[in-house]
Amino acid sequence: MKRKLALAALGVASAVALAGCASGAPAEDSTGDIRVWLVGADTPQDARDYLKTTFEEENPGSTLTIEEQQWTGLVDLLTTSLSGSDSPDVVEVGNTQAPAFTSAGAFLDLSDEYDALGGDDLLPGFVAAGSYDGKFYAAPYYSGSRVVFYNQAMYEAAGVSVPTTLDEYVSNAEKLKAATGVSGVYWPGKDWYNALPFIWENGGEVAVQNSDGSWDAQLSSDASVAGLEQVQAVMNTSTAAKDGDESNAWVPFREEQAATLSAPSWAYWSIVADEDQKPTALTDNLGYFALPGKDGGAAQVFAGGSNIAVSAKSAHPELAKKALAIMLSDDYQSILAANGLVPAKVSLGDKTAGATPELAAVIAEAAANAKLTPASPKWADVEAAQILQDLFVQIANGGDVASLAADADQKIEAILNG
Amino acid sequence: MSTLAPARGLPPRRAAGPLRRLLRGPWLLLIPAAVVVLALTGWPLIQLVIMSTQEFGRAQIFGAPPEFVGLGNYLDVLGDPAFWAVLGRSVLFAGANVLATMGLGIAIAVLLTRLARVMRTVVSIGLLLAWAMPPLSATVVWGWMFDTRAGVVNYLLSQLPGVDLIGHSWLFEPLSFFFVATVIITWQSVPFVAITVYAGLTQVPGEVLEAAQLDGTNGWQRFRLVTVPFVRPVLLVLLMLQIIWDIRVFTQIKALQTIGGVQEQTTTIGVYIYTVSTAGGNLGAGGAIAVILVLLMIVPAVLYIRSTLRQEES
Incomplete structure (x- = not known):
């Protein structure tokens, strides 16, 4: 009953709306x-x-x-x-x-x-x-592109410096976690954008196109799996919800519950000031760098x-x-x-x-080496099906990387070639 | 349903011609309802069936002509193990929810008959508030309570000695996910069942119950042998509605999936149709799944109508 009534109401409402549209049509383009x-x-x-x-x-x-x-x-x-x-x-x-x-x-x-x-x-x-x-x-x-923000006091306390290679970034995260007890890197499981550089830097790809135009998903290649294992190691140092997403990730970071956060550059403003524009613990304590590549320099980021x-x-x-x-x-x-x-x-x-010339330089450095997801019109369907979110939530929860990646490859190919 | 009722209880009027009788009789009164049902339910249903036989993707949504593929979409769907997994999950989940909702709802209805006026009003208002809350808001609020990092549930349970649940995700394990979903859905459907059953219970004649008491029955026997038969039609309608609503549940599951959990392992049929059609841009396959669901839903509906007919005959 309730539902029928709702439907009826909807019908009447749309009829009214349609009538409104029809009468407004002649005025097209002059003003609106x-x-x-x-x-x-x-x-x-x-x-x-x-x-x-x-x-x-x-x-x-x-x-x-x-x-x-x-x-x-x-x-x-x-x-x-x-x-x-x-x-x-x-x-x-x-x-x-x-x-x-x-x-x-x-x-x-x-x-x-x-x-x-x-x-x-x-x-x-x-x-x-x-x-x-x-x-x-x-x-x-x-x-x-994403910039890595860090808590200078925590880096000092743990005795780590800004990493120059991706491997060092991973080992820093573990040291920070051990020394501070909070997240080495704050990384909610659904945040798959931050995982892509690890795949690319290790020589892997999400998917490549064959000469006949079909797609070959590559997450389970040896190179990609090496990257995904690094992702899992870093995710292990995070106290973020393993199945949470990255929205508002700056809140726990600015509340000193994490030593490192990789986020879009404009997150800066939400880190140095809270919702009421009051200074936070990070206001005078914030450092940033571009994610380092496997062999130094800036990593290929998304x-x-x-x-x-x-x-x-x-x-x-x-x-x-x-x-x-x-x-x-x-x-x-x-x-x-x-x-x-x-x-x-x-x-x-x-x-x-950026807010500072140094941040601007970091943003430019990160953007210079940026890379895209597979160029298929169906890639959006892969995103909409949440295949990558599901994959990284399971990786964050300690799942077996190789078999999860093989599983995800199958699903990605089914969509891209479907 | 409504087309069945008027056939009974009418005095035969042989004087009028059949057509006139039809036009002047109850059929006339049925026309407005029939038009509304046909326009708002029948037409979309026809569109759905047509779409389920077409290759209908995002390009077709924006105007490209669709291609007829016969039963292709149905064969694809029925041959996809993911569909069967989702269907099985939905049936189990709906079963658990229907049992919980009906059990709690009937128990609360009986409770309402025993309460004094003030408490009965308080309980009824509480029920109505839970029922009136939009499902999306309810899910978001429950989601906060079960939040991994800052949720009140983890906090309170961790106050117990020897328990440390801070950082525990309630949504990652599929069973745990469905437990939370069941709490939310049951919490919102119990009021409807409770209030409807309570209305039914007030119609049970007191003298019959009194007579049964004089015959030496105990409370449970009176409930089972006197009350339940009186409210049986009400219970059947509720049961049927709950089965249908719980099988195709959408909002709560979809909203919980945005909070946490692994989508692939927690998708029920309603969300699956949405994922395939709207998110995946394959309305043909989504339509085929929807038609299959409609066919499945007809089974409880037919069973229900048969049982009401039988009751009216007896």
Whole structure:
């Protein structure tokens, strides 16, 4: 009964909503309300304010609303919302997820705007992620690599220094755990992005494409397994929930429950100040470095970041394109850069600033060696199926790395080749 | 269900023509309900069946024409061991939840009949609050209580001598995950059962119970032999609804999976349909699983309708 009533109510509500849409249609494109979906807390408040004010000044009578979505379950959410009649106009999507939507026709073709948006100045890897079949659908938005933050006092107390190789990073974690009793490295089991450098640095891959176009998952190769075993060793030094995710990981870190945390560079602001903007134990005690590679230098880390696109079902495509143009303008991208993100344009790269010049250098060092997940339109389905999260939760719980990796390989191949 | 009731208890009116009788009679009253059911349940169901015979992926969601594949999706699904694992897990999980919910619900309903007015009001309000809470909020709050690092459950249990559960994950082991899920789901479904059964219990005639007492029956015998037969139809409806609701449970499991646990080992059929169709972008296979689930759900429904018909005949 309850459910039938709810259904009936829903039916009436959607009928009303549909009627509303129909009567509003003739006004198309002159003025309207543009809904922009940003994901997570990555975009700083300054940039959000700039976008809204600039758009509304340039387009009198129109308004722009920013709605914040979660990274968790984003593929599912976009699949349902972009295909519906109430689609948002401009959407941010993870760079590794973009191919699932560009290949499905979910985004408006932006090929004609390519030069106006920045042309060859746009980050090439992200342009590739946002293009399909020779057409340009999703512009680069920003890039950002992980930086390793550490508690200087704890490193001193444990007698370890900033590691110069990946092996040293692992052994430091164990020493820190033994000396301090808190997490050597704070690492919730679902945080698989942080595990990728260990695979790559040991010479492994997630998946490689055969000459016939099919995919061969490589997590169970000897090189990858060596990396995964290092991951397990580091995870062993973590007191984070073995099946938790990485959201708000800076809270236990700034409360001195962990000596090390690998997180996006903008996490800096959440580490040196709490929700009430009060100083934390880490404010004057925070160090940072780029994750070291197997043979020194910076490790190949995951090139995280986002693309930005206009929904194919946008009711106001012209206005939406204008909003997107603002987000790729030099002014807007400079705000992102000033907040520690790597901007979408190569020419603005040197504007990336951490809170300090040293942090900026670390961010640049990490970004220089960044690498992507397998370039398949179906990779987003691997992410959505949570195969990697499940794998690392089980590794964190002490499971047998080789057999878990072999199992995950099978599932990844089933999806990529399915 | 509703189409069966009007067939009975009507005085035959031979004077009117059959069509007129139909239009003036109870059928007229059924039209609004029938239209709503057909539009809101029938149409999506037809769409679902059509989709389950098509290759329907993300490209089709955004407008590409789907390709007809006959029973291909069904064969794929039925040949996938993952599907059978999920189905078995769902049936076991639903069974445990239905038993727990019905048992607790009936016990609380009996308790309500024995309580004085003030306490009965307090208990009823408590039940209604648990029932009124949106499942998502409830799951999130329960998730906090069972949190690995800061949860109150780990904290309180660790106060016991010799127990140290700080850092224990309640969701990693599948059995433990389903224990937490059962607590949340039972907590929210008991109120509906309790209040409905209580309403049924108030209709049991006091004189019959009194007569049974005079005949020397004890409390349990009166409950089993007098009360239960009176409220049997109510219990059957509840049982059927609970089976259906618990088999296709979605929100609580999905939300718990975002808090912790290994998704692959804790997915039930409702979440599986979602994972395959929306997250995995394969609506054809998801549709096939949904149709199979509908067919399975028809079994308890048919059993229920048969038993009500038999009751009405006797």
